[in-house]
Amino acid sequence: MNPFDKYQFESFSLKGDLTVLSATHEPEEFPHREEQIARMADAMSSLLLGMKSSHLILYGKTGTGKTSVTKFVTSKLSEKIGGNLTVCYINCQNYDSPYSILVFIARTLLGPDIVPQSGWTLDRIYEELVSGLKNLKKEIIIILDEVDKLVEKNGGDSLYLLLKVTDENPGVSGSIIGITNDTAFYEKLDPRVKSRLNKESIVFPPYNSEQLRDILLPRVRRVLGDENYDETAVNLCAAIGAQEHGDARKAIDLMRVAIELALRDSAKRVTREYVYKARDNLEIDIMRETIKTLPVHSKLVLLSVILCGEARPNSATTGEVSSIYNHLCERVGIAPLTQRRISDFLTDLEDYGLISTTLKSLGRYGRTRLIRITGRENDMKRYILDDPDFSNIGDVKQSRQFKLDERI
Ligand SMILES: Nc1ncnc2c1ncn2[C@@H]1O[C@H](COP(=O)(O)OP(=O)(O)OP(=O)(O)O)[C@@H](O)[C@H]1O
Ligand SMILES: [Mg+2]
The missing domain is CATH 1.10.10.10 (Winged helix-like DNA-binding domain superfamily/Winged helix DNA-binding domain)
Structure with missing residues (x-):
């Protein structure tokens, strides 16, 4: 007997790939982020004229679109500017010291072998990076995602060297986009960093349930077509996401798991019940992982x-x-x-x-x-x-x- 025989999947079939509801999907449309996208584009538009843009700090709770919108806007800018712009994305949870960030930037922009395995002193890496960037002759955007982790670990001074690289060297033109969940982030910076950080702040507010519905629906339609789901199921995902501090990730995850459960059950359509089951599954997963560690x-x-x-x-x-x-x-x-x-x-x-x-x-x-x-x-x-x-x-x-x- 084939143990997979019982999975007949004859209920409904997927019209599109479920990855549209996964973390790796990079959407081209961001409902309810028009204002943030316009402000970011505005702030960076000077790069189109070959001039430096101001630094940006993006604030917002988890799942409010900070990372994905930033990647979207910078990729659109790259399309416009072409080879004269390089974007370097760094998650400060993984690169959590000024040294590791400078090394990462040097290796990404100047070549993987630029820094020897035995490493350099912080001063040396600074010097080499600056001279490498001068030769590169490109506009640079450095995205520091979860930048609060860097400051938490290394103190309010940790952006100092990086700002020196981008702002105090003729021939190097760069801007930083810092992304954070922490509304008090700026206050935690040292005065000498604050005074250098000529920045614009953009807030990503939490989504309400109608907004989450607008975010979810296009993706659900791509996966399920126009039928195969109760609208109330989508509404419920949106409502739960809104309760969880307006988190689009949560709403999207719920919908994906609900669809998976409905498929496994050979259900005729995705209903609210599957969303409730999905919520229980996701909560148990989080609890199991937390307890395990x-x-x-x-x-x-x-x-x-x-x-x-x-x-x-x-x-x-x-x-x-x-x-x-x-x-x-x-x-x-x-x-x-x-x-x-x-x-x-x-x-x-x-x-x-x-x-x-x-x-x-x-x-x-x-x-x-x-x-x-x-x-x-x-x-x-x-x-x-x-x-x-x-x-x-x-x-x-x-x-x-x-x-x-x-x-x-
Ligand atoms: N307005 C939107 N339209 C379409 N998809 C969105 C929108 N906002 C967020 N998303 C999606 O929600 C998910 C979470 O977004 P993202 O990772 O950008 O959030 P974040 O603000 O960076 O969260 P965190 O602080 O946890 O890193 C992603 O899959 C993203 O594609
Ligand atoms: Mg993020």
Whole structure:
């Protein structure tokens, strides 16, 4: 028997490629970003006359189109200017120091072998880059995506050298486009960077659900044609994306997964139900990945919160969680950490959205934190216990055997 026989896919067929709904798709149309595109084009138009353009800082929450619009606008500018312009895209999450950024630019614009493997000093790379760019005789646009990561890691001074390259060398003409989620980014810069950064700021506001619908619909039509889906399914993706701080990525991901699930089910059309299922799938994926990457002690603290909740459905206190945690450490065979560290882990787990805590006053005995799980305990427990280090705590899988009251 062929195990794929059951996947008949006779319901509806795709009219176009599903990659139109993937992260790699680069659209040519950006509904509701006309103003931002026009302002960017305006700011960069001086390059068409062979003059330097001002630097740009783009602000906006995740999924508001900053990266894709920037790539679109700069590629259109390249079409116009041709060989006299080079665009260098750098994600500061990967290149997170002034040195690695200068090396990256040198290798991209001047050739991969320009910097020896053994490296150069920062001064040397600066000198070589400047002289290389003078010979290159091109306009340069340097896109620093997630530029806040660079400043967070290296301080408010980290753009200094780069601005010196682009602004203080006759014969070199470059401009920087910094992209960030952090509205306070500019304030974190050093005065000497601020005074050099002659910039224009452009805000990418969150999308509302109607706007997300306009973004989604053309893509959905390309994949599914005019039928095969309920409009309410698209509306629901848009509404969920709007709730998630106006995130187009979220809305697009939801629609793609909903279509995949509907296809797998041999459904007649993509309905709201598939969008709800897609949301559950995506949330579980995120939760699984988050839990998988937690440090061992953090996993044990989370497991303790889950076990507390099972034994006593109302919120657990920090003391109760610590007590179970100590017991789990004993079973796993590792030394428990102090109460303070446990508190730190609880704060991290709350930041990840895995638990929620509230402070409760105990009158003259001070205050305690009440802790509860925010997601599906059973899935969380399964993902934690997948860790091979925890093979010898297998019997807590039967949580009821694990009597909270005996431990505290
Ligand atoms: N107005 C729009 N029209 C069409 N597609 C859009 C629009 N805005 C965003 N998108 C799409 O949404 C997805 C997310 O956009 P993008 O990666 O540009 O967001 P971002 O603002 O850079 O987010 P982050 O801050 O998380 O990096 C991409 O697939 C992009 O093509
Ligand atoms: Mg981005």
